[in-house]
Amino acid sequence: MSVTAAQGFLAAGIAAGIKENGNPDLALVVNSGPRLAAAGVFTSNRVKAAPVRWSEQVLKGGRVSAVILNSGGANACTGPLGFQDTHATAEKVAEVLDGHSAAEVAVASTGLIGVRLPMDKLLPGVEKAAAELTGHGGEKAAIAIKTTDSVHKTAQVTKDGWTVGGMAKGAGMLAPGLATMLAVLTTDADVPAEQLDAALRAATRATFDRVDSDGCMSTNDTVLLLASGASGVVPDQDAFAEAVREVCDDLARQLIGDAEGASKDIRIEVINAADEDDAVEVGRSIARNNLLKCAIHGEDPNWGRVLSAIGTTAAAFDPDRLNVAINDVWVCKNGSVGEDRELVDMRYREVRITADLAAGTESAVIWANDLTADYVHENSAYSS
Amino acid sequence: MSVTAAQGFLAAGIAAGIKENGNPDLALVVNSGPRLAAAGVFTSNRVKAAPVRWSEQVLKGGRVSAVILNSGGANACTGPLGFQDTHATAEKVAEVLDGHSAAEVAVASTGLIGVRLPMDKLLPGVEKAAAELTGHGGEKAAIAIKTTDSVHKTAQVTKDGWTVGGMAKGAGMLAPGLATMLAVLTTDADVPAEQLDAALRAATRATFDRVDSDGCMSTNDTVLLLASGASGVVPDQDAFAEAVREVCDDLARQLIGDAEGASKDIRIEVINAADEDDAVEVGRSIARNNLLKCAIHGEDPNWGRVLSAIGTTAAAFDPDRLNVAINDVWVCKNGSVGEDRELVDMRYREVRITADLAAGTESAVIWANDLTADYVHENSAYSS
CATH class of the missing domain: 3.60.70.12 (L-amino peptidase D-ALA esterase/amidase)
Known part of the structure; x- marks a missing residue:
């Protein structure tokens, strides 16, 4: 090694x-x-x-x-x-x-x-x-x-x-x-x-x-x-x-x-993007959304925060055609309520978010972590 | 009213x-x-x-x-x-x-x-x-x-x-x-x-x-x-x-x-920018830096995180001419160590960060909050 x-x-x-x-x-x-x-x-x-x-x-x-x-x-x-x-x-x-x-x-x-x-x-x-x-x-x-x-x-x-x-x-x-x-x-x-x-x-x-x-x-x-x-x-x-x-x-x-303070590893896959840059831009926007990262920490399949993050990007998509799955449950279909969010099991460390832009054939995977009180503690006391 | x-x-x-x-x-x-x-x-x-x-x-x-x-x-x-x-x-x-x-x-x-x-x-x-x-x-x-x-x-x-x-x-x-x-x-x-x-x-x-x-x-x-x-x-x-x-x-x-979970109000003033858009871009980048927001919560005048946030922007500046003050103490001068960080008193709710881009005459003020464990708690448990 x-x-x-x-x-x-x-x-x-x-x-x-x-x-x-x-x-x-x-x-x-x-x-x-x-x-x-x-x-x-x-x-x-x-x-x-x-x-x-x-x-x-x-x-x-x-x-x-x-x-x-x-x-x-x-x-x-x-x-x-x-x-x-x-x-x-x-x-x-x-x-x-x-x-x-x-x-x-x-x-x-x-x-x-x-x-x-x-x-x-x-x-x-x-x-x-x-x-x-x-x-x-x-x-x-x-x-x-x-x-x-x-x-x-x-x-x-x-x-x-x-x-x-x-x-x-x-x-x-x-x-x-x-x-x-x-x-x-x-x-x-x-x-x-x-x-x-x-x-x-x-x-x-x-x-x-x-x-x-x-x-x-x-x-x-x-x-x-x-x-x-x-x-x-x-x-x-x-x-x-x-x-x-x-x-x-x-x-x-x-x-x-090994992320500091993290309790979840979040795999964000953006699919059916018009091009790879769009897929990466959307993936990053989801990865960086503090409210979503908190929700994942709370094991809350809050797909509205995913849509809101997608909405801040310049990627090609129609809001009424967006689909989002959390751990393979399509909780958002066509920009609105999809399968029952109670079906999403978020007890494990790895959480998979799939964002379907319905705009092409390209895809990308971004890895992120949840936002936790431990992260705050570790990073508020480092240099002191 | x-x-x-x-x-x-x-x-x-x-x-x-x-x-x-x-x-x-x-x-x-x-x-x-x-x-x-x-x-x-x-x-x-x-x-x-x-x-x-x-x-x-x-x-x-x-x-x-x-x-x-x-x-x-x-x-x-x-x-x-x-x-x-x-x-x-x-x-x-x-x-x-x-x-x-x-x-x-x-x-x-x-x-x-x-x-x-x-x-x-x-x-x-x-x-x-x-x-x-x-x-x-x-x-x-x-x-x-x-x-x-x-x-x-x-x-x-x-x-x-x-x-x-x-x-x-x-x-x-x-x-x-x-x-x-x-x-x-x-x-x-x-x-x-x-x-x-x-x-x-x-x-x-x-x-x-x-x-x-x-x-x-x-x-x-x-x-x-x-x-x-x-x-x-x-x-x-x-x-x-x-x-x-x-x-x-x-x-x-x-x-x-009244920000959820916040313990500090952070006033970020970007001065001597080439134009107002640059000032706003830099102010936002500082405002959104989670590591800095944690440091402010911990009352830690961690100016390196301010410089790192500025460095991610496309604004006009020379890294070796950047100056940063926290609560009016110029802890970073010319992109390097400035006044003693021990002089910074961060006990009060309002924290003032001044970022001097030394690139022009425009300025902007952005208001932000610190990142706290309470923020995580409130936002990880909302929809459940």
């Missing part, structure tokens, strides 16, 4: 003292080749953390030899000095790993916004992590990037002679401080950077981008895919893209399943 | 039995002229309740002789039969009020979506309300349109010989069932429909439209302005528009102050 499932990768996870409670907080992933191809996708938030701005530059070269990730601080909104901290971190990694260049070291950070990282602890931590690098360090690395995650998240898909593995952190896009999601995927397949990029963008678009627990967009979101080529196998591009999608999907589902 | 403060209006509020608990649930407002001019603004939700679709047609004529409003049921997503119920209600009002036409009777409903109204109770209620019409019935009418409102809401502005009064219901745009806000304003000023329309649109744009407690948009929102001309005074158009704005602002503030 994790980032060391594929050949050609070493990893470590240690406690550098960035977190005051002494928990692991620094992870290092090293690509030992022979190939150093890489691709990355980053938050679309215009307020970007220093490590995101750094890593975006690194990834433009299509080569990453190492990734250093810290929890315990997002290094976002920290100004020019925060960017210097990121730069110094990459330089330190290049220094302790013989023969590496800082320009090929990606950096990712997660934690509270607006606080400088304790570099007096982080830089010695880099040395310690480098000393502990092993071909079985993936799980420790996954543990070291946790913030409010209750469990660490790893995934793996193995095909004919090659593997895609990965780790992620994020408490369901609900992470306090908004430094939400980091993920690193590795593969020993022999794939050039352009194909990694295509596979990663297609995969994240249909997985991480469709997880929407609270509509809040992080300053730090980072997903990286590194290829070592160590298997010597050049996979079929479609098969490779599918494997990357599977690992991303697995990790994305683990994020939703 | 309320809709009978202006001359030429009668009102009543009674218990028709629509609400099972026996509380008042039916209000009637009658314009006895001599003028019957009227204007209205309605929800922009594409899923519109039957009474909204009816009243939009009525208002096209610019004349309204009576408004019938019920709580206890939104009559939204009720199909053709629901629309027939609205039509029958207007016909009943015209029948019991001698000389009225149903085509000049506006209808408004509020309550749960997706449930037919009990017409066997509502229609006899119209007769009862008509029998109780008085020139002092405004407060009773305001009480009869309450749903989860803890108090009824009325307002009044009197100028040189003429008055604008009004009533509203809505628990801060947080109302369960999404049938959120109804408001009726009346004036005895002698103003034609076109000027009423201009004044009302300008007023709602800067008041009701900038109240954003939970980002949820109702299927039933309706704001009506009726003029009787009974004062005989033709006011200056600017003075009249200002009076309408003042009444709308007063009522809008009362909605925020």
Whole structure:
């Protein structure tokens, strides 16, 4: 599992003292080749953390030899000095790993916004992590990037002679401080950077981008895919893209399943949309409706709130032709009362909402969570 | 106060039995002229309740002789039969009020979506309300349109010989069932429909439209302005528009102050925006950020969440020039750490967030509420 499932990768996870409670907080992933191809996708938030701005530059070269990730601080909104901290971190990694260049070291950070990282602890931590690098360090690395995650998240898909593995952190896009999601995927397949990029963008678009627990967009979101080529196998591009999608999907589902304070995982499928963009827009609008999220928490099949959310979108539909099912009971037909809402059984963690726009043939699935008093408690007391 | 403060209006509020608990649930407002001019603004939700679709047609004529409003049921997503119920209600009002036409009777409903109204109770209620019409019935009418409102809401502005009064219901745009806000304003000023329309649109744009407690948009929102001309005074158009704005602002503030489950009223002022649209977009993004709303609830001046919300917008700004104050302490300067966050005193109900985009000279104010466990409780148990 994790980032060391594929050949050609070493990893470590240690406690550098960035977190005051002494928990692991620094992870290092090293690509030992022979190939150093890489691709990355980053938050679309215009307020970007220093490590995101750094890593975006690194990834433009299509080569990453190492990734250093810290929890315990997002290094976002920290100004020019925060960017210097990121730069110094990459330089330190290049220094302790013989023969590496800082320009090929990606950096990712997660934690509270607006606080400088304790570099007096982080830089010695880099040395310690480098000393502990092993071909079985993936799980420790996954543990070291946790913030409010209750469990660490790893995934793996193995095909004919090659593997895609990965780790992620994020408490369901609900992470306090908004430094939400980091993920690193590795593969020993022999794939050039352009194909990694295509596979990663297609995969994240249909997985991480469709997880929407609270509509809040992080300053730090980072997903990286590194290829070592160590298997010597050049996979079929479609098969490779599918494997990357599977690992991303697995990790994305683990994020939703571990969402802070959530008691329900909500699968929102929009069907019969005029196009995929419409389906995604409607799915997101439903996913972000606080009143509906409260109703789901209360196990109340309140389909009126689904219709009201659909009504705020610009998607193609006729209000009098909308149909909505909750857990497969079509409680709304033709924009009005449908089957008896008493038939809806909402006792289980997974709740399925199906919105039929009756406007075409496209569809999309968005995953969300309910809104709970626990969410409020966790997120009202984080930085204090 | 309320809709009978202006001359030429009668009102009543009674218990028709629509609400099972026996509380008042039916209000009637009658314009006895001599003028019957009227204007209205309605929800922009594409899923519109039957009474909204009816009243939009009525208002096209610019004349309204009576408004019938019920709580206890939104009559939204009720199909053709629901629309027939609205039509029958207007016909009943015209029948019991001698000389009225149903085509000049506006209808408004509020309550749960997706449930037919009990017409066997509502229609006899119209007769009862008509029998109780008085020139002092405004407060009773305001009480009869309450749903989860803890108090009824009325307002009044009197100028040189003429008055604008009004009533509203809505628990801060947080109302369960999404049938959120109804408001009726009346004036005895002698103003034609076109000027009423201009004044009302300008007023709602800067008041009701900038109240954003939970980002949820109702299927039933309706704001009506009726003029009787009974004062005989033709006011200056600017003075009249200002009076309408003042009444709308007063009522809008009362909605925020009575928001379900809220413990804080959040005044978000966006300054130095390139244009007003940018200011409103940024203000709304901040207003709708659940993580920030939780932080405010926890009296945590978590400015990173403000920056993250700004970063999701398309407004003109440079991330490195953003400044944010919370209760007048500039905790973020130039996109980075500013004054000591410990200086921020958040013990009081009103919290002021100032976001300086450093991109121009325009500004806007949006009012919002915090997100609380009480909000979750109220909205997870409403329709069950």
